[in-house]
Amino acid sequence: MPELPEVETVCRTLHKRLRGVRILQVRVIEGRLRQPVAADFGTRLEGRVVAAVTRRGKYIVAELDGGWTWVSHLGMSGKLTLRERDASMEKHDHIVFTLDDGHDLRYHDPRRFGLCVVLPSGDLNVWPPFAKLGLDPLDRGFTGDYLYPFLHRSRRSIRDLLLDQQIVCGLGNIYVNEVLFRIGVRPTRRGHRVSRALSAELGREISTLLREAIRWRGTSVSDYRDGNDRRGGFQWRLQVYDRKGAPCYGCATPIKRIGLGNRGGFYCPRCQR
Numbered sequence: 001m002p003e004l005p006e007v008e009t010v011c012r013t014l015h016k017r018l019r020g021v022r023i024l025q026v027r028v029i030e031g032r033l034r035q036p037v038a039a040d041f042g043t044r045l046e047g048r049v050v051a052a053v054t055r056r057g058k059y060i061v062a063e064l065d066g067g068w069t070w071v072s073h074l075g076m077s078g079k080l081t082l083r084e085r086d087a088s089m090e091k092h093d094h095i096v097f098t099l100d101d102g103h104d105l106r107y108h109d110p111r112r113f114g115l116c117v118v119l120p121s122g123d124l125n126v127w128p129p130f131a132k133l134g135l136d137p138l139d140r141g142f143t144g145d146y147l148y149p150f151l152h153r154s155r156r157s158i159r160d161l162l163l164d165q166q167i168v169c170g171l172g173n174i175y176v177n178e179v180l181f182r183i184g185v186r187p188t189r190r191g192h193r194v195s196r197a198l199s200a201e202l203g204r205e206i207s208t209l210l211r212e213a214i215r216w217r218g219t220s221v222s223d224y225r226d227g228n229d230r231r232g233g234f235q236w237r238l239q240v241y242d243r244k245g246a247p248c249y250g251c252a253t254p255i256k257r258i259g260l261g262n263r264g265g266f267y268c269p270r271c272q273r
């Protein structure tokens with residue numbers, strides 16, 4: 001599932017390639033996504049010029065002329081990639097945007113958990129999914145002091161707290177597992193058992209880890225591709241995620257996996273307490 005570094009990478013690519021480009025035509029081939037694509041989605045986009053592409057949490061936000069904004073979420077397996085116009089259609093290419101620069105932008109999503117909506121730009125802050133988002137880890141105000149009150153009064157696991165988009169937006173299972181390895185804490189430790197000093201370290205490590213992953217253009221463990229349909233490079237740098245049974249890079253103890261919902265928690269039983 002694309003998380004903050006992957007979505008940030010897609011947004012940077014699309015910002016570079018789409019700024020000033022006009023959307024000529026939108027073809028919705030399969031509109032049954034997590035939330036059905038609205039009947040007027042295409043007509044609202046056609047003829048509009050893209051002013052900027054930015055990120056909010058795991059959402060891709062394309063600001064258009066005329067006071068409209070197109071918001072997408074890649075869900076579990078979505079890709080938004082630029083193609084040559086004559087490139088053959090692939091299975092699961094659900095929406096095709098024909099651009100005036102000679103390319104197509106294709107929304108591809110085998111599991112169809114993604115989202116594509118158009119909103120008046122003025123409504124963005126009150127749009128329910130955005131109104132509830134917690135602070136972005138790349139925001140200047142994101143520190144251990146911001147995190148501590150959420151951890152301090154909770155009996156939930158630190159892993160669940162960090163995955164809660166209303167506390168921190170943009171983190172997902174890959175980077176939560178990785179950051180907990182970096183600070184030496186098991187995914188199951190309860191929030192109230194995290195000290196203020198450890199919370200400060202956590203805040204710093206989250207920002208450092210995400211910036212590193214963005215430099216590597218994200219993690220491609222399965223479907224993720226950037227806006228140019230290229231794989232990321234951070235999957236080679238993962239220390240615990242998806243490494244069940246493999247030796248810890250710190251102490252050679254086999255990495256453990258615990259089932260937490262349908263997503264695994266990965267940790268080194270020796271390095272993490």
Ligand SMILES: [Zn+2]
Binds near residue numbers: 248249251252269272
């Ligand atoms: Zn270890």
